Amino acid sequence: MAGLKEQISEDMKNAMRSRDSATLGALRLILAAIKQKEVDERIAVDDAAVLNILEKMLKQRRDSIEQYNKANRTDLAQQEAFEISVLEKYLPTPLTDAEIATLVKQAVNESGAKVMADMAKVMAVLRPLVSGRADMGKISQLVKKELGAN
Structure with a gap:
């Protein structure tokens, strides 16, 4: 199986061949973010690092959509929504x-967390299980609710 970075590069080449400029632009943004991380940290990124980059980009775009909608800039919000669809x-x-x-319930039980001060223990158990598959803000809220209920 090809890595995520290689898959994105291949998809970018296909977008160039098919002259899909919108997808091409979004894929170039992704590859630029990956390259930036590699250059800044002098590493070759693995799939886990690429997932972290994609999650960060996804969060940025969701925040941007919210801001653009408040400013009645639907054109910019639509562009961000398209980029989200490519990222996903x-x-x-x-x-x-x-x-x-x-x-969340399993992580609370596994970590032995009883109070809010133990939240970091629960999040440490959850993070590898949900990375790239759920919004960490939402997870955090559920953990707080679960620990508050105990």
Whole structure:
């Protein structure tokens, strides 16, 4: 199986061949972010690092859409939404709310967390399980709720 970076590069070449300028632009943004990380940290990124980059880009675009909608700039919001659709192609399938709730409960039990001060322990257990598959802000809220209920 090809790595994510290689898959994105191949998709970029296909977008060039098919003259799909919108997709090409979004893929170039992704590859630029990957290259920036490699240059800044002098490393070759693996799939986990690429997933982290994609998650960060996804969060940035969601925040931008919110700001553009407040400013009545639907043209810019639509561009960001398109970029989100391209980014999501490379992320693993998202977890359902029921799966997330189950994982949170298991992590709380596994870590032995009882109070809010133990939240970091729970998040440390959850992060590798949900990375790229769920919004960490949402996970954090569920963990707070679960620890507050105990």
